[in-house]
Amino acid sequence: MTMKIGLVLLMLTLSLSSSGCGQSPLNYVASRRSNLFHRPDCVEAADIKPKNRIHYARREEAASDHRPCDICKP
Numbered sequence: 001m002t003m004k005i006g007l008v009l010l011m012l013t014l015s016l017s018s019s020g021c022g023q024s025p026l027n028y029v030a031s032r033r034s035n036l037f038h039r040p041d042c043v044e045a046a047d048i049k050p051k052n053r054i055h056y057a058r059r060e061e062a063a064s065d066h067r068p069c070d071i072c073k074p
């Protein structure tokens with residue numbers, strides 16, 4: 001019973017995150033004004049203004065344009 005509800009919730013979360021809308025967190029954050037990328041919970045990531053913020057779901061995508069941050073080591 002409980003497992004079934006958990007599975008439904010998981011499916012719902014997956015479909016929401018793949019649709020690209022909503023507040024679902026992505027794995028990596030970068031700024032248009034720097035050459036570093038961060039984990040979303042990094043203090044440096046929190047300083048990035050929303051208009052300069054870029055989100056990446058995959059590390060390879062982030063690393064192709066940016067270097068990993070020394071603080072959060074993404």
Ligand SMILES: [Zn+2]
Nearest residue numbers: 038042069072
């Ligand atoms: Zn960082």
